[in-house]
Amino acid sequence: MTAKETPVIRVLVADDRPAVRTALSTVLRLLPGVAVVATATHQRQVVDHTQREQPEVVLLGLTLPGGDPAELTRRLRAEHPATALVVVGSAPADEAVRAVLLAGAAGYLSATPDREAVVRALRVAVASTSGRRPAPRDRREELTAREIDVLGLVAAGLTNAEIARRLSVSEATVKTHLNHAYTKAGLHSRAEAVRYAKQHGIGPADESPPVS
Template sequence: MTALDTPIVRVVVAEDRAPVRSGLDAALGHLPGVAVVGTATHHAQVPPLLDRLRPDVLLLGLALPGGDPVELTRAVRAEHPATAVIVIAVVPATNDQVLPALQAGAAGWLPPTADRDTVIRALRAVVAGAGAGTPRRPVGRDHRGELTAREADVLRLVAAGLTNAEIARRLNVSEATVKTHLNHAYTKVGLQNRAEAVEYAKRHGLGPADTC
């Protein structure tokens, strides 16, 4: 039985951009065992919704007006530890917010244009470790099969101690592309920071590597 076979995964969507909300509604509406129980379009609406609804997952748009999404993420994780936070962000445009949000306790991120398969993978990942006060995506879990070859390459080079700029030169890509691959890997594997990425890569034989 998968995580999404359990009775209902309750989701609150906090996103002010109508096209993004519509896209998420379309993706979530076709997922068995998932229910969107609330919607917020402003930061001030989120805490009362969470207090009242106690959802399993908060999909939080980093462009949500009215406050700091990183601080909101931190507050949600402190006050509602059973609610996983997945941030909705364009990467690398909002990369300066994505990594702090992950460090503040977000379980991962989704692009605004995420398709059904991407959304269901993210929900399965965070709900699989459900339990009050416990991480939704333990770093020890092996998600190597979900990584693309390039994402694995980036994790190997992170484990070898290279900076994003050095990885970009090694792989002959832009630094923004490296950040995108790294953030995708963070989401799939369940990492919150670079130290965890190094630990994960070494634990699962992804690094360090001499060549890519």
């Protein structure tokens, strides 16, 4: 993503049924302005991915193992108020679906959705959390020198692979530094990272010795 691109709705697809998970992911990836940031097949993965990726929307399957989906919904709504949940079930009148909706899910989506149904569900979900996403915090003093280096190179337009070559580290290390910088600065996308770097005068890093 570049700084000129429109904001992306980041979606976590959580369903243990391969066919449902694949169908949802396929439809989502064909929608402009939507990105599938992760998939999950267990409730523990939902918690972990939501914490790490901070998606705008979680599509939550009712059959996901790991506990009561209504309880998971209450937990995610409490810990991540800017993330909306959409329950994926067989019928909106189903008792389990109703329980999750009462627990705080923003809407319902059929396990066999079409494009229009997915678009409607995303719109409802995003609208339900409008204004709840906190503004990025300026925690530049908490950024390490290497995290600042990486942000500077992102602002210069380099890919993660190019940054890894420039800094003589692995691409995985670059991703780790970038994720830490995102968390500390309250960023949610590469475009925000570019804007943040420019606003704070963070430029490209000079050649540096390898750092593990």
